Amino acid sequence: xxxxxxxxxxxxxxxxxxxxxxxxxxxxxxxxxxxxxxxxxxxxxxxxxxxxxxxxxxxxxxxxxxxxxxxxxxxxxxxxxxxxxxxxxxxxxxxxxxxxxxxxxxxxxxxxxxxxxxxxxxxxxxxxxxxxxxxxxxxxxxxxxxxxxxxxxxxxxxxxxxxxxxxxxxxxxxxxxxxxxxxxxxxxxx
Numbered sequence: 424x425x426x427x428x429x430x431x432x433x434x435x436x437x438x439x440x441x442x443x444x445x446x447x448x449x450x451x452x453x454x455x456x457x458x459x460x461x462x463x464x465x466x467x468x469x470x471x472x473x474x475x476x477x478x479x480x481x482x483x484x485x486x487x488x489x490x491x492x493x494x495x496x497x498x499x500x501x502x503x504x505x506x507x508x509x510x511x512x513x514x515x516x517x518x519x520x521x522x523x524x525x526x527x528x529x530x531x532x533x534x535x536x537x538x539x540x541x542x543x544x545x546x547x548x549x550x551x552x553x554x555x556x557x558x559x560x561x562x563x564x565x566x567x568x569x570x571x572x573x574x575x576x577x578x579x580x581x582x583x584x585x586x587x588x589x590x591x592x593x594x595x596x597x598x599x600x601x602x603x604x605x606x607x608x609x610x611x612x613x
Contacts (some may be wrong), residue, residue, distance in 0.1 A: 428505045429456040438493040542595035545588045552585040
């Protein structure tokens with residue numbers, strides 16, 4: 424997947440400025456696609472240049488003017504093409520896992536500290552995603568929302584992000600417990 428498709432998908436909810444898109448990426452899209460704000464701004468310009476987005480300037484008093492974007496017919500066609508193409512399998516690429524892989528031959532304390540930190544970050548993300556899911560559902564319970572909600576795509580991806588963060592937290596705490604137990608046994612043997 425290219426950033427272009429993540430941007431097009433994020434703009435399906437309406438017309439947004441680059442700033443609004445960046446905030447939306449931080450909250451919702453970051454579950455499955457990471458991008459820096461400057462990458463988003465560059466991609467918006469490219470997509471507009473290719474005719475996949477249309478942009479217009481909004482004049483604001485007392486603040487700089489802003490440019491807002493929406494998906495064009497060509498952009499919808501690109502998303503249809505992308506949705507129909509085979510998806511590549513996902514994979515994990517995580518420097519913390521490399522550190523855990525090497526923990527038998529390096530000091531465990533810094534790795535344990537990083538695992539605890541990652542667990543705390545995952546817990547915080549879990550809370551944010553839970554709030555986002557409740558906001559997306561509104562007054563509906565999940566079953567009813569999934570049957571009748573206006574747009575369930577963002578909800579489904581948010582649920583995947585929530586499951587990922589919960590599993591990350593659980594695994595990190597389990598790994599901390601395992602490594603701390605080994606460290607304790609090692610110290611007793613000295």
